[in-house]
Amino acid sequence: xxxxxxxxxxxxxxxxxxxxxxxxxxxxxxxxxxxxxxxxxxxxxxxxxxxxxxxxxxxxxxxxxxxxxxxxxxxxxxxxxxxxxxxxxxxxxxxxxxxxxxxxxxxxxxxxxxxxxxxxxxxxxxxxxxxxxxxxxxxxxxxxxxxxxxxxxxxxxxxxxxxxxxxxxxxxxxxxxxxxxxxxxxxxxxxxxxxxxxxxxxxxxxxxxxxxxxxxxxxxxxxxxxxxxxxxxxxxxxxxxxxxxxxxxxxxxxxxxxxxxxxxxxxxxxxxxxxxxxxxxxxxxxxxxxxxxxxxxxxxxxxxxxxxxxxxxxxxxxxxxxxxxxxxxxxxxxxxxxxxxxxxxxxxxxxxxxxxxxxxxxxxxxxxxxxxxxxxxxxxxxxxxxxxxxxxxxxxxxxxxxxxxxxxxxxxxxxxxxxxxxxxxxxxxxxxxxxxxxxxxxxxxxxxxxxxxxxxxxxxxxxxxxxxxxxx
Numbered sequence: 001x002x003x004x005x006x007x008x009x010x011x012x013x014x015x016x017x018x019x020x021x022x023x024x025x026x027x028x029x030x031x032x033x034x035x036x037x038x039x040x041x042x043x044x045x046x047x048x049x050x051x052x053x054x055x056x057x058x059x060x061x062x063x064x065x066x067x068x069x070x071x072x073x074x075x076x077x078x079x080x081x082x083x084x085x086x087x088x089x090x091x092x093x094x095x096x097x098x099x100x101x102x103x104x105x106x107x108x109x110x111x112x113x114x115x116x117x118x119x120x121x122x123x124x125x126x127x128x129x130x131x132x133x134x135x136x137x138x139x140x141x142x143x144x145x146x147x148x149x150x151x152x153x154x155x156x157x158x159x160x161x162x163x164x165x166x167x168x169x170x171x172x173x174x175x176x177x178x179x180x181x182x183x184x185x186x187x188x189x190x191x192x193x194x195x196x197x198x199x200x201x202x203x204x205x206x207x208x209x210x211x212x213x214x215x216x217x218x219x220x221x222x223x224x225x226x227x228x229x230x231x232x233x234x235x236x237x238x239x240x241x242x243x244x245x246x247x248x249x250x251x252x253x254x255x256x257x258x259x260x261x262x263x264x265x266x267x268x269x270x271x272x273x274x275x276x277x278x279x280x281x282x283x284x285x286x287x288x289x290x291x292x293x294x295x296x297x298x299x300x301x302x303x304x305x306x307x308x309x310x311x312x313x314x315x316x317x318x319x320x321x322x323x324x325x326x327x328x329x330x331x332x333x334x335x336x337x338x339x340x341x342x343x344x345x346x347x348x349x350x351x352x353x354x355x356x357x358x359x360x361x362x363x364x365x366x367x368x369x370x371x372x373x374x375x376x377x378x379x380x381x382x383x384x385x386x387x388x389x390x391x392x393x394x395x396x397x398x399x400x401x402x403x404x405x406x407x408x409x410x411x412x413x414x415x416x417x418x419x420x421x422x423x424x425x426x427x428x429x430x431x432x433x434x435x436x437x438x439x440x441x442x443x444x445x446x447x448x449x450x451x452x453x454x455x456x457x458x459x460x461x462x463x464x465x466x467x468x469x470x471x472x
Contacts, residue, residue: 009035010125013054015045017064028114042066051279053240055128056083076103083124142191148329151322157314165193171264171284173309176316179366182287190243198242203235206248206438214256220272236269240280250290251441257302264308300448319361326356329365333372343380352384355391414449
């Protein structure tokens with residue numbers, strides 16, 4: 001959640017109403033290699049805490065406008081990990097002990113012993129560094145060297161990634177068919193950059209209901225709506241100092257697209273029910289399998305957000321267009337599942353290798369991974385053959401053949417949506433399942449289609465009923 005300042009120094013928030021003491025502490029912090037942030041009141045301290053996310057807090061328990069104990073509890077409830085050192089008047093040891101019980105990490109009495117303060121800060125901040133290092137190591141081998149890149153297209157992508165991770169872009173757009181590895185590249189971007197010690201947060205724009213996604217992204221304050229008994233941190237706050245992945249951003253509704261654009265431009269957002277903006281330092285990685293240019297032309301995606309996201313773009317071609325990557329990927333999956341399932345598979349027969357190369361892989365790398373995983377669950381043989389892989393020797397026929405004269409893709413989509421509703425007798429959840437869509441994605445497409453048909457005067461009475469009908 002925390003992030004260092006632009007110079008790479010760790011930030012220490014000083015909340016104390018004594019101006020001379022604040023100045024003295026700040027000077028010492030600068031000399032010790034930290035960045036001091038000063039607040040003379042509890043209210044100002046809370047504002048800075050929520051906007052700058054310090055690495056450690058020095059908190060005076062006696063403040064002119066706030067009870068120090070209450071402020072301590074607020075800090076601790078909003079961030080369970082930030083180290084807090086309380087400062088109390090000489091003789092206030094009982095008060096300090098009470099503060100320790102409420103979540104403080106250490107306490108110091110006035111007048112301050114700066115030698116002890118330096119040792120305390122070094123100890124607590126070293127624990128912060130170690131925790132971040134462990135989180136980075138636990139993230140797995142998401143390095144640029146681990147990306148399978150035998151094809152010219154993937155080699156070009158790796159070259160671009162090497163340039164991107166040395167900068168700090170506010171947003172990156174990753175496009176490609178489902179299963180091509182957009183989520184994996186997002187992780188590589190994060191863990192190969194200077195944000196690797198920060199959080200990595202993923203929001204699936206298709207899995208969260210439309211009514212909840214705004215609160216999931218931006219959070220809400222207590223009392224923002226009827227059921228908001230407590231405040232909730234949104235994904236932008238949770239990802240502060242790190243990376244936020246918005247998976248399948250093409251399904252995001254236009255009203256929310258406008259709010260996302262504001263965050264990308266201002267690097268700040270306001271929680272639902274909040275009264276002030278919160279500044280964040282987040283790299284937004286947006287992924288989609290949709291053609292966003294086409295979505296912009298059809299009015300389904302904001303052009304200004306598309307241009308904002310499209311500054312840094314990575315397009316992953318489908319696996320069938322980069323056959324040089326198929327066998328190296330397959331062998332990487334074999335090694336992975338050998339270790340996981342304690343198998344001893346060494347590779348593929350010539351026939352199996354040819355079958356892998358000839359298969360069209362409509363599910364891309366995800367489908368290849370599933371094929372290898374299934375084979376190693378069922379078999380432990382030196383070489384995998386065609387029968388072990390379960391692949392047909394020739395590609396299955398296409399579900400649809402494009403006529404020579406072409407088609408109107410917009411009208412084809414309309415017919416498929418309406419046919420699915422007819423088959424499902426108006427049940428939107430079942431109709432979405434027939435087309436392999438989430439219910440929210442289906443409802444959004446249906447709304448768009450019905451608006452177009454109404455504008456053309458083609459919508460039937462039954463279609464008007466579908467638009468208003470709610471299904472479980």
